[in-house]
Amino acid sequence: MSSLIGHPVQALVVASLLTISIFLFTKLVEKRHKQFAHLPQLPTSLLWGHLQLFAIYTKHGAQDRHPDGIIAEMHKDLGSPPIFLVDLRPISYPMAVVADHTVAEQISRPSKDFQYSVPKSPPNPSVGALIGPLSMLNHQNESWKAIRRRFNPGFSPNHLMTLLPCIIDKSMLFVKRLDQHAEVGDVFRLTDLTTGLTFDIIGAVAMDVDLEAQKPESSRLGDFIRIFNELIQTHANDNFHLPWWLTPFMYMTRRRLGKLITERLQAIVRAKFNELKSSSPDAQSSRTILALSLQDIDHLSPAVLDETCDQLKTFLFAGHDTTSVLIDWAVYELSRTPRALKAVQAEVTTLLGPDSHDPGVVRAKLLSPGGEHIIHQMAYISAVIRECLRLHPPAGTVRMTMPKSESTCVVTTSRGDYCLDGAWIYLNHSLIHRDRAVFGDTADEFWPERWLVQGGQINTGGSPTSDASVFTAAPGAFPQSAWRPFERGPRNCIGQELANIEARIAIAILANRYTFTKAGLGELDLDSRGWPEVGDNGQYKVKSELYPTIQITAKPVDGMLMKVALAQPAA
Numbered sequence: 001m002s003s004l005i006g007h008p009v010q011a012l013v014v015a016s017l018l019t020i021s022i023f024l025f026t027k028l029v030e031k032r033h034k035q036f037a038h039l040p041q042l043p044t045s046l047l048w049g050h051l052q053l054f055a056i057y058t059k060h061g062a063q064d065r066h067p068d069g070i071i072a073e074m075h076k077d078l079g080s081p082p083i084f085l086v087d088l089r090p091i092s093y094p095m096a097v098v099a100d101h102t103v104a105e106q107i108s109r110p111s112k113d114f115q116y117s118v119p120k121s122p123p124n125p126s127v128g129a130l131i132g133p134l135s136m137l138n139h140q141n142e143s144w145k146a147i148r149r150r151f152n153p154g155f156s157p158n159h160l161m162t163l164l165p166c167i168i169d170k171s172m173l174f175v176k177r178l179d180q181h182a183e184v185g186d187v188f189r190l191t192d193l194t195t196g197l198t199f200d201i202i203g204a205v206a207m208d209v210d211l212e213a214q215k216p217e218s219s220r221l222g223d224f225i226r227i228f229n230e231l232i233q234t235h236a237n238d239n240f241h242l243p244w245w246l247t248p249f250m251y252m253t254r255r256r257l258g259k260l261i262t263e264r265l266q267a268i269v270r271a272k273f274n275e276l277k278s279s280s281p282d283a284q285s286s287r288t289i290l291a292l293s294l295q296d297i298d299h300l301s302p303a304v305l306d307e308t309c310d311q312l313k314t315f316l317f318a319g320h321d322t323t324s325v326l327i328d329w330a331v332y333e334l335s336r337t338p339r340a341l342k343a344v345q346a347e348v349t350t351l352l353g354p355d356s357h358d359p360g361v362v363r364a365k366l367l368s369p370g371g372e373h374i375i376h377q378m379a380y381i382s383a384v385i386r387e388c389l390r391l392h393p394p395a396g397t398v399r400m401t402m403p404k405s406e407s408t409c410v411v412t413t414s415r416g417d418y419c420l421d422g423a424w425i426y427l428n429h430s431l432i433h434r435d436r437a438v439f440g441d442t443a444d445e446f447w448p449e450r451w452l453v454q455g456g457q458i459n460t461g462g463s464p465t466s467d468a469s470v471f472t473a474a475p476g477a478f479p480q481s482a483w484r485p486f487e488r489g490p491r492n493c494i495g496q497e498l499a500n501i502e503a504r505i506a507i508a509i510l511a512n513r514y515t516f517t518k519a520g521l522g523e524l525d526l527d528s529r530g531w532p533e534v535g536d537n538g539q540y541k542v543k544s545e546l547y548p549t550i551q552i553t554a555k556p557v558d559g560m561l562m563k564v565a566l567a568q569p570a571a
């Protein structure tokens with residue numbers, strides 16, 4: 001009897017399972033093999049997409065290298081198309097990787113369909129605790145515009161120049177820490193010092209708060225930097241920004257630390273608001289980025305407080321992390337490029353005088369009337385910064401339009417037009433910045449002169465010189481959109497001028513005072529006499545390549561291990 005009843009039920013179950021299986025299979029085929037079949041891509045597996053392939057490519061080199069390095073190898077094996085697909089579902093959205101600056105520009109510029117450029121991808125929950133849900137990084141359209149408008153004045157070049165004394169004072173503490181390492185002669189993580197510097201600066205210029213990020217012993221570091229460091233550390237091995245449901249405990253830790261930062265920021269914003277609205281605000285306090293953003297606010301409502309705190313959180317993170325990476329790479333590239341170091345030293349001596357190894361002299365000169373003009377005259381240093389950001393871009397941007405939404409995202413490339421709806425559109429700076437079609441055979445080399453005019457000619461290689469005086473900036477050397485470390489268009493980086501000022505000052509202070517020597521990865525390959533040897537690219541030969549890893553942004557994998565010594569002042 002029971003078998004008689006069982007048969008139809010079993011048949012129904014089997015039929016349902018079969019229907020569901022066929023449905024799922026069709027969906028899978030649709031997603032894996034049809035949805036983005038129009039985009040160039042390596043062979044994809046029905047079940048795994050490109051996940052397995054990605055794992056295989058990962059094994060080709062250092063496992064902890066930045067995913068951009070893996071993507072670059074895939075790109076090369078595909079014949080370097082302007083755009084291609086990497087399908088890592090279900091770990092992330094399918095990713096349309098943009099490797100060509102003309103395509104990137106179509107995404108980042110305003111258009112008829114997208115007034116403020118193609119929208120940002122949905123917020124990444126893994127960085128939610130660091131920047132806060134109301135961060136301008138996550139907003140779109142008019143709500144983004146309103147926030148950006150509120151904070152723009154604080155980042156205007158003119159306003160930033162008024163903050164010069166505070167940036168220089170923080171740089172003096174940086175010198176003090178380096179002097180200590182020079183005295184001991186130890187191997188240290190330069191990143192720890194540069195993040196201390198940039199964190200201190202952003203705390204001072206944004207809020208007029210001493211974040212005490214440059215204390216000699218880590219136990220004496222300020223509260224903020226310790227919490228931030230702990231939070232950033234949770235991203236150390238999170239190569240793929242794994243979804244929260246795969247890392248629930250990490251997610252909870254991040255939330256807890258994020259809350260601690262918010263509480264501290266709320267107290268600061270309340271105090272600064274009250275001070276500002278009192279009859280006589282302190283002169284320094286009233287010039288900060290925070291103060292300017294509060295100028296037109298009469299009532300500090302909970303909504304305004306939350307929004308303000310999340311922007312400050314964003315500035316604290318975005319403002320210290322990327323700029324410290326830039327300074328790290330500048331120190332490293334200069335330490336292994338004698339021609340460029342000589343040119344920087346000559347420029348600093350010309351602009352700041354023969355005693356520019358003395359930080360006190362540099363400070364006095366930069367703070368004297370007209371000091372800010374000196375910063376604008378640093379043509380060679382500026383080229384070094386451009387070149388470091390070209391070769392070692394810390395961040396990129398990810399955009400997205402949903403399928404079947406009102407406006408679609410179609411880009412025109414040398415290989416045809418592509419609709420990108422439903423994919424993460426990843427403007428990959430590492431690929432764009434090393435495009436041989438733009439930067440030629442020296443695309444992978446550190447060559448600051450490519451940004452400069454020498455005797456009326458753009459120097460793209462050959463006849464190197466270290467005479468900085470013959471260089472002037474070359475604004476039209478390359479298509480503007482081919483260099484985009486700060487991104488372009490309305491959603492470009494609000495802090496790019498600040499980063500530039502910080503990096504210029506840091507390089508100017510370091511150039512004639514110290515000699516840096518890399519330790520560990522990227523160390524110089526000395527000859528039998530113990531001397532470094534210059535290779536064809538004008539750089540000292542090294543034993544191994546130093547590579548970036550991912551810790552939210554791209555960072556030198558070893559924290560830029562260095563030794564530093566006081567340089568001999570020129571006779």
Ligand code: HEM
Pocket residue numbers: 136137138148202314315316318319320322323326389393394395396397398485486487490491492493494495496498499
């Ligand atoms: C070398 C240093 C820096 C680099 C390479 C850099 C790079 C970038 C990039 C690529 C973006 C676009 C991100 C995206 O679309 O998701 C961006 C946006 C942003 N950056 Fe920077 N940044 C640097 C320094 C700074 C500094 C010093 C600050 C200061 C507080 C800052 C604050 C921001 C903010 C708030 C945004 C969002 C802007 C918006 O959406 O309107 N950055 N940055």
